[in-house]
Amino acid sequence: MLKQFFIICSGADTDILEDCSKGEQNKYAGIGATVFFTALMAAIAGSYALYTVFDNLFTAIFFGCIWGLLIFNLDRYIVSTIKKTGNIIDELIQASPRIVLAVIIAIVISKPLELKIFEKEINQVLLEEKNQLTLNNKAQIAEQYTPNIEALKNDITALQNEVDTKEAEVNQLYDTYIAEAEGTAGTNLVGKGPVYKEKREKHDALLAELQELKADNKAKIKAAESEIAQLQTDYETQVTDTQPIINSFDGLMARVNALGRLPWLPSLFIFLLFLAIETSPILAKLLSPKGAYDLKLEDQEDMLKTNVAQNKNQRALLLKTDNTINDRIYTDIEQEEELYNHKRKVARELMQLQADAFFKNQKKIL
Template structure:
């Protein structure tokens, strides 16, 4: 337990030698250190999962996930440790809040970052379902777009083919009716379309000629329509209509498995809305509260440090900091004094040297004048 306690003291960023002198503060800094440690642990898990998801399918995915998870967790741990340890308890409450506000904003951003990958994992099943629906709708829209483009591009050919179909249907009906009337004429059935004379006479031959003419026309129309359909089918292949099909369940599963972070993040946001585009309050609250939980967990060490009253450890650390500052200033003044003394010594030496030079020059001038 002593080792665990010292470890959590280290996590809290406390000055351990000073903290040992005040047992009443021990539990508080154990709690702060444990919160920082577990926040970093969750950050490592979140970063590791995010990296594993990025390199999913690669042989090195696990290695990259572990390496990045450790780096990310260590970075968050170091940042949280610095944030908490740098809050000064000497000022008023408002001053402390103002001092901690940038750190709180940074903690909120960190909480959002580390919560998102874990949210993606928690709602993985729902995200897959949303992605499958999205991919299926996207494929349907693609097919509709291709169909619309095809119909606009080959409007004349489609209209001609439609006319040929209508003419073919009309000819088939006329041929059936003409064949029936020919049988009535041959067998002598009296109607307003037949003579009522039994046998293959003049009227029967006329009706047979009309029937043959319609049959010949039907052959021509059927051939033209077959050629037109072959042409349109070739155009469909060229435009991609025949090759573009709706995804099967197996294909949708594969697409959901290889979906990128952007698609999955979008799907997570769409879970908060139903099929009608209205907000689904239950799902929205479930996703939001998970994010809020991590944000609160990340901000908790700062809040604990702000809410805790100033204790003997804080006073001792403040005095220790003042003493260190005083010592640093005294050392600085001493160094400056030493520097000034050295400078004065060199200055005096330089002055003496100049005096000797000037004196020597004067004596030289006097001796020269006497010689002259």
């Protein structure tokens, strides 16, 4: 039962193969087994690849099975259409398009399995890329908020410097009127004279301005600090909102790109392995000698071609003979008087009937 199943997988004509030797049957059973297991691996690889896309096990298995059946049908077609002619050059020319197709199938099959085999290494590469993306994302978002924050900080510094400048002026006036009172500067007279009072009044006026300036600048600084805090909160919120996008950066294309950053030699060997598996049925047919199955199949096809050619020639000769006979028959009866009189009578009756019918139609119209 299993042997018969693999023979069907090989695409061979089971009716012809039944009359062949056991060795010939085993050869095609081996080719069919290769086709079957290649399709099975394609289904597994396709399921894994689709699982990374849909993240749903049942969906991945369903479409993976469809992919496996597609590969099975292609492989079976490729193997079944290669005919043994005994000329290796003709066979290679015949198989070259199929070998190219086998290479493409091998690439498609091997890539998802490479992703699974090197999953840990790919995860490490993706982690590094995610970390870099996180840093880049924070830097890009910061570019939207940093200029405003820096401008507000500069405003705060300017407001603070304005207060400090005014406070320095007040302190200088304080030292001036104290020195006047002590007699160490100004008029050098000890006591609170008119000059002292003038300087004291000037100091008090500037001190009142300082107090007012402190109150105004404090309110402005508080508003600026509040705005800075809001900008920083918005920055953190945007970073938090965009982080899930970076965390989900592990789709099929991202993994394929990450695989490309790994050393190429292991991937090459895996590809060559699947290429050998995929092309093994074709190579088996090319390298195997022309067997009994090939001879019987060729004989059956030649027999059919001969039969078709004979039927075609017979139909052509039959048509030619029939035309010749008809030409002779009509030539012989062309001069017969009896046939002429009969056809003349029939034509006369037909014309009379047509004239009567035309008269009736014209009468109805009038």
